[in-house]
Amino acid sequence: xxxxxxxxxxxxxxxxxxxxxxxxxxxxxxxxxxxxxxxxxxxxxxxxxxxxxxxxxxxxxxxxxxxxxxxxxxxxxxxxxxxxxxxxxxxxxxxxxxxxxxxxxxxxxxxxxxxxxxxxxxxxxxxxxxxxxxxxxxxxxxxxxxxxxxxxxxxxxxxxxxxxxxxxxxxxxxxxxxxxxxxxxxxxxxxxxxxxxxxxxxxxxxxxxxxxxxxxxxxxxxxxxxxxxxxxxxxxxxxxxxxxxxxxxxxxxxxxxxxxxxxxxxxxxxxxxxxxxxxxxxxxxxxxxxxxxxxxxxxxxxxxxxxxxxxxxxxxxxxxxxxxxxxxxxxxxxxxxxxxxxxxxxxxxxxxxxxxxxxxxxxxxxxxxxxxxxxxxxxxxxxxxxxxxxxxxxxxxxxxxxxxxxxxxxxxxxxxxxxxxxxxxxxxxxxxxxxxxxxxxxxxxxxxxxxxxxxxxxxxxxxxxxxxxxxxxxxxxxxxxxxxxxxxxxxxxxxxxxxxxxxxxxxxxxxxxxxxxxxxxxxxxxxxxxxxxxxxxxxxxxxxxxxxxxxxxxxx
Amino acid sequence: xxxxxxxxxxxxxxxxxxxxxxxxxxxxxxxxxxxxxxxxxxxxxxxxxxxxxxxxxxxxxxxxxxxxxxxxxxxxxxxxxxxxxxxxxxxxxxxxxxxxxxxxxxxxxxxxxxxxxxxxxxxxxxxxxxxxxxxxx
Numbered sequence: 007x008x009x010x011x012x013x014x015x016x017x018x019x020x021x022x023x024x025x026x027x028x029x030x031x032x033x034x035x036x037x038x039x040x041x042x043x044x045x046x047x048x049x050x051x052x053x054x055x056x057x058x059x060x061x062x063x064x065x066x067x068x069x070x071x072x073x074x075x076x077x078x079x080x081x082x083x084x085x086x087x088x089x090x091x092x093x094x095x096x097x098x099x100x101x102x103x104x105x106x107x108x109x110x111x112x113x114x115x116x117x118x119x120x121x122x123x124x125x126x127x128x129x130x131x132x133x134x135x136x137x138x139x140x141x142x143x144x145x146x147x148x149x150x151x152x153x154x155x156x157x158x159x160x161x162x163x164x165x166x167x168x169x170x171x172x173x174x175x176x177x178x179x180x181x182x183x184x185x186x187x188x189x190x191x192x193x194x195x196x197x198x199x200x201x202x203x204x205x206x207x208x209x210x211x212x213x214x215x216x217x218x219x220x221x222x223x224x225x226x227x228x229x230x231x232x233x234x235x236x237x238x239x240x241x242x243x244x245x246x247x248x249x250x251x252x253x254x255x256x257x258x259x260x261x262x263x264x265x266x267x268x269x270x271x272x273x274x275x276x277x278x279x280x281x282x283x284x285x286x287x288x289x290x291x292x293x294x295x296x297x298x299x300x301x302x303x304x305x306x307x308x309x310x311x312x313x314x315x316x317x318x319x320x321x322x323x324x325x326x327x328x329x330x331x332x333x334x335x336x337x338x339x340x341x342x343x344x345x346x347x348x349x350x351x352x353x354x355x356x357x358x359x360x361x362x363x364x365x366x367x368x369x370x371x372x373x374x375x376x377x378x379x380x381x382x383x384x385x386x387x388x389x390x391x392x393x394x395x396x397x398x399x400x401x402x403x404x405x406x407x408x409x410x411x412x413x414x415x416x417x418x419x420x421x422x423x424x425x426x427x428x429x430x431x432x433x434x435x436x437x438x439x440x441x442x443x444x445x446x447x448x449x450x451x452x453x454x455x456x457x458x459x460x461x462x463x464x465x466x467x468x469x470x471x472x473x474x475x476x477x478x479x480x481x482x483x484x485x486x487x488x489x490x491x492x493x494x495x496x497x498x499x500x501x502x503x504x505x506x507x508x509x510x511x512x513x514x515x516x517x518x519x520x521x522x523x524x525x526x527x528x529x530x531x532x533x534x535x536x537x538x539x540x541x542x543x544x545x546x547x548x549x550x551x552x553x554x555x556x557x558x559x560x561x562x
Numbered sequence: 563x564x565x566x567x568x569x570x571x572x573x574x575x576x577x578x579x580x581x582x583x584x585x586x587x588x589x590x591x592x593x594x595x596x597x598x599x600x601x602x603x604x605x606x607x608x609x610x611x612x613x614x615x616x617x618x619x620x621x622x623x624x625x626x627x628x629x630x631x632x633x634x635x636x637x638x639x640x641x642x643x644x645x646x647x648x649x650x651x652x653x654x655x656x657x658x659x660x661x662x663x664x665x666x667x668x669x670x671x672x673x674x675x676x677x678x679x680x681x682x683x684x685x686x687x688x689x690x691x692x693x694x695x696x697x698x699x
Contacts, residue, residue, distance in 0.1 A: 036676050157692045163660035164633055167626025244630045283637045285697040
């Protein structure tokens with residue numbers, strides 16, 4: 007867990023003070039709304055459909071119990087007693103008042119938190135694997151690199167007014183859980199043949215209205231060269247990214263239009279220059295960062311009670327099956343707490359739930375929590391002997407939904423219920439689908455399936471990479487939902503293919519039902535997932551299920 | 563405070579003014595100087611580094627290309643004056659200085675709305691930044 011030092015604390019407190027002055031200058035007319043906008047955005051403050059929205063950074067998704075308690079307190083004091091965890095490992099408050107925002111930033115600074123660069127055309131909060139430092143499959147903990155990038159990119163004087171926003175994600179495991187290829191820069195930690203650590207680098211990935219899979223920019227960059235190399239990429243983008251059209255301003259378009267070879271050449275040229283000019287951080291500073299991500303002191307205890315509970319308690323064993331991942335210490339587990347309780351808004355947590363999770367983290371998870379890009383909360387270091395007790399506590403708090411990775415573990419953007427850009431509702435659609443399959447007790451039967459919903463083409467709900475993706479649009483004043491099939495995240499990232507014409511909000515659930523029925527009939531065995539069936543059989547049988555011929559004949 | 567601002571303006575009759583070390587000064591063209599004016603489209607490799615002064619125009623404050631151009635000029639060893647020309651925000655002033663700019667030319671109207679004391683206040687932001695700490699610590 008990264009602990010802020012005096013420098014960090016001072017910086018964050020100062021930024022809160024600066025924002026207070028910016029609000030004052032907006033109010034006294036020194037700043038026009040157009041001028042104030044990038045400043046408020048750089049501090050995470052959006053103007054949404056009904057109100058301001060404040061997006062608070064949770065760097066690489068890691069936080070401690072004290073911070074989680076403070077997030078709960080803010081939700082209680084300034085908002086409507088709940089908040090929303092996002093796909094970028096941030097937390098959003100949907101109803102703050104402008105006059106309260108400087109106070110909220112002060113309260114956040116007390117626990118070393120802030121809203122810096124959670125919006126605006128700058129390098130955003132660096133995201134990472136939510137199992138970082140805990141998972142058994144990890145080559146290296148990506149968080150020290152993410153923290154180095156956080157420090158490097160925070161208030162970087164060249165890159166606060168980029169052509170467009172810029173997102174970096176980093177994974178320390180070949181089982182990429184950070185969807186690195188959908189980012190402007192994706193970093194995958196790996197070792198060369200001599201065992202030296204470094205990064206495989208992807209560039210120009212992204213979802214949104216023009217989705218692209220990130221392209222390989224560098225096969226292996228030694229660890230020590232990270233900052234000068236990133237600086238080279240940023241300079242190339244800052245000088246060459248399009249500024250004539252905001253929809254073509256992301257680096258993915260530059261890479262697409264220039265070609266990866268040309269970008270590679272320009273980045274390499276700048277990199278040579280940067281390496282000569284760039285003063286590298288000292289070993290002392292690097293080891294001070296590493297020091298803060300040391301593994302906790304794992305306890306040793308008998309786990310017989312866990313084994314017994316597994317045999318005797320079916321609910322517990324089902325929870326373990328779906329919500330527990332393998333830890334690097336064999337007596338420990340990683341718990342994914344689902345924020346996809348059936349009938350509730352995906353990613354929302356009440357103040358009480360946040361407090362309960364903070365207490366559980368303090369008592370049972372070495373004071374650590376994580377936020378996943380799938381909008382769930384992780385307790386990364388729980389000893390197996392404590393699992394039965396933690397499960398009971400989660401049940402009491404309505405947080406024991408055992409649907410991680412299943413059809414009801416839906417990513418959904420806020421949609422028309424909150425967002426000024428949305429063209430359709432996402433949340434009610436997510437609730438409806440989750441409820442249907444839950445009531446029929448079909449979730450486990452269907453197995454691993456990633457269903458993702460966006461309420462407009464900006465694709466905040468990641469529908470492009472859903473095995474089943476739903477995109478809500480507006481057609482002649484009515485909501486129309488397009489279905490995409492075969493999208494995939496991870497290193498085999500693939501953009502889902504549009505199945506055909508959209509469905510009205512009434513037709514959507516029946517269409518999804520037909521699709522799932524078809525899959526259940528078509529799969530070779532229960533182990534073959536929806537995506538595996540789709541890959542084996544191709545789109546045709548699934549499209550036939552979505553658009554049955556008989557119906558067309560009837561209509562004709 | 564207001565009195566001070568008015569006083570600062572009373573000396574200025576030009577259409578634009580220069581912000582230098584946090585103070586407003588009258589914009590003057592020094593004909594003895596060898597000056598080059600460029601905009602965001604400039605290619606660094608084609609710039610004559612023997613000039614006394616390079617003026618980088620910011621067409622819009624949100625177009626941040628000038629920040630990288632100034633930084634690259636300094637990296638390539640340019641020792642003369644670098645001026646930003648355009649209505650940058652007060653909050654961009656410390657960023658500009660950190661990238662290697664010496665001064666900013668803003669319009670009189672802009673200076674009236676964002677007066678001198680605001681430019682002075684933000685100067686402290688050039689200290690204690692992450693990048694310096696990373697590179698020098």
